Amino acid sequence: MANSADEIPFIEALTRHQPALEAFCYANIGRRGEVREVLQAVVVRLWEKSADWDPKTNFLPWAFAVARFTVLAHFRDQARDRLVFDEDVVLAMAEETEQAAGQFEVRREALGSCLEKLDEDQRRLLHEHYIAGQTLRELAGVMRRSESALKMTLLRLRGQLRTCIDRQLAPTI
C-alpha cells in the first residue's frame, strides 16, 4: 500500500474480523495450541497481500481465501501425527468452515445473553476449562466429580448454548 491513509480500511477490517479469522484457523486445525501461531502467519500474509483487497468488497471471503493457503502450508510443515484433520478433509470442509466462521460475530453477539442465563458455577466451569486451560481430569479432582460426569456436563452446556444461539438467530415470524 502506498501510504498509511490507504491502509486504514484494511487495518480496520482486519482488526474487526480477526476473531473470525482465529475461529477459521481453529476450525481448520482442530487443536488449540497451534492456533495463535497460524493466526499470526495468516495476519502477516494478509498484510503482505493487503494491496490485493478492494475495500469496496467484503473482507472476510477474501481473507478466508488467503488464510486457507496459509493453513494448508502449516499442514504440510507439520508431522502427520500432529494433525487432527487430513488435508483432503480440510479441503472438503472448506465451504462449511467458511460459512460457520463467517457467522462468528453474530453468534458471538447472541452468546452474550445466552451466557447470562447460566448460573455462576456453570460459567466458572466454562471459564476454567476453556480460558484457564484446566483439563477435565484436573477439574474433576477439584470438584470431586468423575471425569465422565464433568465431560457430560460440558457437552450439555455447549449444546444448551448452541440451542440458545440458534433460537436467537432464527428468523421471527
Place this chain on the structure above:
Amino acid sequence: MKTPLGKLEQRLQELLEQARAEDGLSARVELNALLREDADARRCMAQLLVDEQVLVSRLREDGLVAMLDQDSSNVISRFPTAPTGHQRRSPWFSWRPLIATAAGLVLGLFSASMVFGSIFLRTQVHQLALANPSFEQVTGRLPSGFPRAMGIWSGDESDVVADTAASSPQAGKVLRFVRAEADRSNTDGAAYACDVYQLVDLRGTGELTKGAPATLELSAAFRDGRPLGSALNKISCRIYVFSGEPSRLGESWPNALEDALTSGMGRLESTGGDPDWQRVEAQTVLPANAKFAVVHLAVWDSSQEGHPAAFGQIYANDIRLSLRSQTTQISPLAKR
C-alpha cells in the same frame, strides 16, 4: 445442530478429543473417514469448532470486563483451586468511561494482534528486574520452601546445574527441576508438582504506567531432556499479582492464591524427545493497587503414577518479566 446433544455431535466431539491425544491415531482415522463421507458431519464439525471459539472469545472478553468494572455485580464465583489465567474482582480501575476501550486494548494483548500494537496504540515495554533470571549467580540446591523475601528463587527440590544443551538461550547455568514436594499447608498431600518461586516487588511500576492500562508478561525457556515417549509432563510459568505484604504469604501458600488480584499462566505439555528450548509465556493485567508478584515455574507429572514425582531432566532458563503499558492516546480508528 437442531438437537443440542445429537448423537452425531456427541460422536464428533468424542472423536475430536480422542484424535487430539498422543495415542489418538485410530480416532483420527475414524474422524477423518466420517468427515469424508458425511456432509452433515462436516457441517456439524465446522460449527462445533467455530462455536467453541465463539465461546472462548466471549468468555475471554467477559472475564476482562468483569475484572475491569469494579462495580460489576456479575463477577463469577471461584472453584477452590489456584487461579490460572482468570481474575477476581479488584478495585483497581476507576476510570469507568474507558472500561470498554481498555478491555479492547487488553484483549488485543491476549490475541495475536500485536502486529497492530505499534499502529494503533502507544505501547511502552519496560523490562522488570528479576533476580538471577538466568540462574548465573546461584549454585547448587535452591533454598527449600516458598520464598521469604523478594529476589530469591526457592521452592521444591531443584538445583542449578551447568547447561549441556547446545541450543541454550543463555549459556551457562540452568535450573533443574528435581522432585515434587507436598505443600507446606498440606504435608500429607500427594506431591506431583515441582514448584519454584520468586517474589517480585511491583511498587515502582506506577511510575512507569502513569495510571494507563498495563499488563505483566512473563516468559521462560524450558527444555525437556527426557527421551521421546516419556510420561506426560505439564510445564508452566505463572504469574500472580498481590496487594498487601508478602512476608506471610508462604505460611498459607497455596491457599493464599485466593487473594491474588490477577494471574496468568502459560504452559506446554511434553513427553520428551525435543532437545530444543521452548519458550512459554504468561500474561496478566497489572492492577493499580498491585504491590508484588509471585513468579512461579512448575513441572507437573500428569501420569500421577507415583509420588513424590521425580523429574531431573527438565530445565528452565532465561526468565523474563516485562511490563507493557498502553497510553490512552488511542487513534480514532481504534475508538470505533
